Amino acid sequence: MSDVSKAKQYIKYLENRDLPDAEPLIIDCDPGIDDAMALLLLSDNLAKYDVKLICSCAGNTPIDITTQNMQFFATNFFPGVRIAKGSRTALVKVNPRNADDVHGKSGMGAYEVGPQDYPVEPDAIVAMADVLKNSEKPVTLVTLGPLTNVAKLVILYPDLKDKIKEVYTMIGSMNGKGNITSYAEFNSYYDPEAFDLVVKSGVKLVINPMQLGNETRIPKAAFEKMPTKNLRDNFVKVLAESINETVDPTCVCIYDPNTIVGMVKPELYDFVPCNINVYTAPKVGGKTVITEDPNGKHLVQKAKDIEKLKTFILRALFNKEQY
Ligand code: RIB
Ligand code: CA
DSSP states (O other): OOHHHHHHHHHHHHHHHTOTTOEEEEEEEOOOHHHHHHHHHHHTTTTTEEEEEEEEOSSSSOHHHHHHHHHHHHHHHSTTOOEEOOOSSOSSOSSOOOOHHHHOTTSSTTOOOOOOOSOOBSOHHHHHHHHHHHOSSOEEEEEOSOSHHHHHHHHHOGGGGGGEEEEEEEOOOSBSOOSSSSSBOHHHHHOHHHHHHHHTTTOOEEEEOHHHHHHTOEEHHHHHHSOOOSHHHHHHHHHHHHOOOSSOTTEEOOOTHHHHHHHHOGGGEEEEEEEEEEOOSGGGTTBEEEEEOTTOSEEEEEESOHHHHHHHHHHHHTTOOOO
């Protein structure tokens, strides 16, 4: 991105930060090819959202790589945003498998962003607490990786839970099936104790479950057909081509974007009250069963029209949608 366009983006970002009705957000992510796509979609909506903080967590790749990728996004798509480094490991699990077989050692497939110089605060939990303390209104948390950071936040700062409006989160599975193991979705598998703790903490979750990403997987041919008019188009195409697909080799299965699209285009989904059961026993850690319940404390996203949603996500990635 040229310096001029960076400067314009920075000015737009600063102007938007003063929008009184902009929704304050904290983002927690483990970029991650689909995290990258989700962050792109969010960066198109800075007039509606005031991103107060972006945090990294270990997950798809080790914390130093997810942090480096987060810095790349701060530099190119969220200039001026505050960022902080999160948890290096899960709460309890020792050496959970990461997903670099899917996302590459770089975490962003063919994009090796390399060392970055964007300033990073050393402790994501302290930074999250600082944002919550100083926010005039409750803050929406958006999580695209394991919930280790959020679990630590609610343990260490229980008095700040009422400053968390809700947590839009890509995690879990409806039916006890998984994508990293037969029984668990990756973000849940990586830190099941964190997920279980956050579910029981009293904060409201809006869940984007694994099934939604599987249902909205986009044919690789559809990505190939999209015109490549600028750097962003090319960035999206290379990210899509870089995923080492495990669900359906003819498609690109991207989970995290449904969390952002659920926020900016809620009319494309039903949000169904539900209960969430997270298994933490060693042999099934991360397995989840999400049951629809009119008295449920949390909500789960369900696509109203899968084909319409797939089309929207693809077009939005190439900046062809007006939100
Ligand atoms: O199961 C998919 C989730 O795990 C996505 O958030 C992906 O980026 C990985 O973090
Ligand atoms: Ca992720």
